[in-house]
Amino acid sequence: MHHSMQQRVDGLAALRARSLMATAEFYGLIGLPAPTARPLYQAIAKGKAWHIVEIATGKTKGFCFSHQAAMRFVDAMEAGAATKGVRQ
Structure with a gap:
């Protein structure tokens, strides 16, 4: 930079x-x-897949096909946001 x-x-x-x-x-x-601080991402069940949605924008950031994988994805996205300073 x-x-x-x-x-x-x-x-x-x-x-x-x-x-x-x-x-x-x-x-x-x-x-x-x-x-x-509020959560930035959430997992929403849609059919057979879980959509990982950014709460602020409503945009889908990823998909998973098990609840456990979706929760790991959400945790990873939250951790990434915290390290980048996005977290409030």
Whole structure:
């Protein structure tokens, strides 16, 4: 990645981290727990296949033919989103 682009990405990640800390602090002031992150993907049974759907867009991201495989797929997608910083 180009140096200036990487600086921008790092700066935005730092701002996001600070906003999460500030949100937690404000919720602490009023005595409520900070909001938790919602799932980004879900598995939906459609016929013989399980569709892995991105909740925000409603787009199908993949297919599996067993519930166990679908749950592993969802877990992998969630983990990938967390490492990329997509997670709220």
